[in-house]
Amino acid sequence: MLITTFGPPSGFTQCCVFLMRQLTDEMLSEVDYMVAGELAQLKEAWANRRQPHVFFFADCPERALVEVFMKLQAPSVAFLESPNDITGYVVRERGMAWTWAVRLTHQCLIAIGDLIASDNLLVLRREYELTLGEFFRAIALQFQMDISDHQLAAIMRRADLDGDFTLDSPLEEVLLARWPHARPSERALEGLSRPDADVIRAVNAGLKPIMAGRRLEQIDWPQEMFIAGDPPNDILLGTIEMLGPARCICYGPYLNLPMGSWTVSLEIEVRENFSGNHFDIDIFHGEVIALEHFAVPVQGRFQLSAHFDVRDPREPIQLRIIMREGAIEGLLDVRSAVVLADEETSVRRASE
Amino acid sequence: MTDVLVRPDHALPAPLVPPITDGVIRLDGIVKEYHTPIGVRRVLDRISFDVGRGEKIAVLGRNGAGKSTLMKIIGGVEHPTHGTMSFGMSMSWPIAFAGGFDVNMSGLDNVRFIARLYGVDETEAVARVDDFAELGRLLSLPVKTYSTGMRSRLMFGLSLAVDFDCFLVDEMISVGDQRFQRKCHDEMFVKRAHCAMILVSHDMHIIRNYCKKALVLKNGRGRVFEDLELALRIYETI
Numbered sequence: 001m002l003i004t005t006f007g008p009p010s011g012f013t014q015c016c017v018f019l020m021r022q023l024t025d026e027m028l029s030e031v032d033y034m035v036a037g038e039l040a041q042l043k044e045a046w047a048n049r050r051q052p053h054v055f056f057f058a059d060c061p062e063r064a065l066v067e068v069f070m071k072l073q074a075p076s077v078a079f080l081e082s083p084n085d086i087t088g089y090v091v092r093e094r095g096m097a098w099t100w101a102v103r104l105t106h107q108c109l110i111a112i113g114d115l116i117a118s119d120n121l122l123v124l125r126r127e128y129e130l131t132l133g134e135f136f137r138a139i140a141l142q143f144q145m146d147i148s149d150h151q152l153a154a155i156m157r158r159a160d161l162d163g164d165f166t167l168d169s170p171l172e173e174v175l176l177a178r179w180p181h182a183r184p185s186e187r188a189l190e191g192l193s194r195p196d197a198d199v200i201r202a203v204n205a206g207l208k209p210i211m212a213g214r215r216l217e218q219i220d221w222p223q224e225m226f227i228a229g230d231p232p233n234d235i236l237l238g239t240i241e242m243l244g245p246a247r248c249i250c251y252g253p254y255l256n257l258p259m260g261s262w263t264v265s266l267e268i269e270v271r272e273n274f275s276g277n278h279f280d281i282d283i284f285h286g287e288v289i290a291l292e293h294f295a296v297p298v299q300g301r302f303q304l305s306a307h308f309d310v311r312d313p314r315e316p317i318q319l320r321i322i323m324r325e326g327a328i329e330g331l332l333d334v335r336s337a338v339v340l341a342d343e344e345t346s347v348r349r350a351s352e
Numbered sequence: 353m354t355d356v357l358v359r360p361d362h363a364l365p366a367p368l369v370p371p372i373t374d375g376v377i378r379l380d381g382i383v384k385e386y387h388t389p390i391g392v393r394r395v396l397d398r399i400s401f402d403v404g405r406g407e408k409i410a411v412l413g414r415n416g417a418g419k420s421t422l423m424k425i426i427g428g429v430e431h432p433t434h435g436t437m438s439f440g441m442s443m444s445w446p447i448a449f450a451g452g453f454d455v456n457m458s459g460l461d462n463v464r465f466i467a468r469l470y471g472v473d474e475t476e477a478v479a480r481v482d483d484f485a486e487l488g489r490l491l492s493l494p495v496k497t498y499s500t501g502m503r504s505r506l507m508f509g510l511s512l513a514v515d516f517d518c519f520l521v522d523e524m525i526s527v528g529d530q531r532f533q534r535k536c537h538d539e540m541f542v543k544r545a546h547c548a549m550i551l552v553s554h555d556m557h558i559i560r561n562y563c564k565k566a567l568v569l570k571n572g573r574g575r576v577f578e579d580l581e582l583a584l585r586i587y588e589t590i
Contacts, residue, residue, distance in 0.1 A: 245588065326570075326589040
């Protein structure tokens, strides 16, 4: 039997995978545990397996792997919670800067986006507030295993839960008690500054359709997800001084998009560029996939649109503003970047 | 030697004459426009900077950025359309500028004429030029018979015959062969190390060795950088 599970690298996923492993160990006994993000890794692990049953987990599977599981139509489970809770958990557990935690959140959720919409996938959401008993029974049902009260009690013992919890205890209680970096639902961003938390909520709000198993139509990339081209290459906050040699003056956001055709509209404002300059604005997705070259006027607010295709949802998108000439003056503001799914993508996906 | 030059644009209100500060050459809001068949072309746009006594400033910019026009304006060869300049010390003409010669006169007569104009002893001036330019008897011939190289050597020698406080140097190092270039370099940068200099050069070695700051020109606009390395990095990609 193949037990397939997906989920972002969050406390809720870790807790659920842990409990599921206790269940499969109790119910199936001989189980190999595999973690793979790529098809080649899965093939190798599969070839080397020693047990008749396989428990497979992926938090950020590559497209080829997703397609294998979608074609296979085998029952599988995904664990989901609010993207903000995922980001907050990653910040605490991995000591990661919040910007990179947001990027990891997007990468993992977008990588499994099409699976979430799949009929064969059971999505267990933190917001369901399941008890331990409900959780184990739902998993057993998904994989067509008959689970007895005796086996449930054995799983509780195996998981070392029988002293502190019962089958009626909320899963949430186990998560908060055993995963020190976990926080109550929707409170994972506590501890971050208010402006940072606001940006995280704004960027993650774009993932709502993915979380609901729907197609992503639009996502806004705020200025704070871009990186200033000048050292220390920090978050882009406010105005960019063009003064300096020719260089990449801004790049980012290193966020991911589902496969398909997209249009990005970038709004920038230039001031005091009396001596003129030229910009290249390109989109990098493994390679340069779209490029605009233009002379920059003295001042003005402009919107640039570029079409591009995403072939690999795990590969982040990078928008780069490259100043082609050295500058003795000039100010640049990146106002907004809005990404819209092209109509063609919408039609194609709807017919898939 | 102290002088002030004020050239207000007739269309604009007369600017205030800046006070002359001893030992400082000051340019303030220099604009130069040319009338062309396709309209007014502004080649210098509000250029301002100071040069103090003994200070050496590099002027950097691509071809057409306005370097030579700026040199001509500072040297008094051309007038600004707008803006003011004040000279708190004596200023040479552009070193490589040969426009001050009367080509029908001999080299010697040109030297005597310039010496009289600048109040320098004629005999001493002739001796200095003769020693430096290495033209020998050719100095007695009309300048129109000189090759380009000979004219440059005469002009360079003549510039050194007058003890200016500040030299205006526009790519002078390309004069003559290697030995002569070395001689020019020694005269300008070693023997006159105490002099101020406004230096247009594409030679990064000279700029790094002798200049402490730079004016970077781009499309007629200018900015002074106290950080010379930043100026050079900008210039390399401008």
